[in-house]
Amino acid sequence: MARNIRNYGSIWVLILLILIGGLAGSAVGDALAPALPWLKTTSLIGLKPFTVDLRFLNITFGFTIALGPLTALGMILGYIVYRRI
Numbered sequence: 001m002a003r004n005i006r007n008y009g010s011i012w013v014l015i016l017l018i019l020i021g022g023l024a025g026s027a028v029g030d031a032l033a034p035a036l037p038w039l040k041t042t043s044l045i046g047l048k049p050f051t052v053d054l055r056f057l058n059i060t061f062g063f064t065i066a067l068g069p070l071t072a073l074g075m076i077l078g079y080i081v082y083r084r085i
Contacts, residue, residue: 013085017078025074042068
């Protein structure tokens with residue numbers, strides 16, 4: 001299926017919905033963690049920060065995602081909402 005000009009903006013909607021789902025899942029996980037301690041388990045996924053020094057320019061790269069069970073569920077629900085739009 002060919003993509004037209006309207007579909008190019010939809011990737012931003014997908015990213016936004018996944019981020020909102022992840023944030024909502026993290027908030028619910030933090031709220032329920034005292035009652036259900038297994039919700040507090042997270043896996044750190046990413047690239048540890050490192051710096052490239054070019055004498056006149058320093059660039060730091062890196063990112064880390066703390067992925068818990070409800071965070072992942074929220075991201076999946078964000079994708080499902082995107083598919084239903």
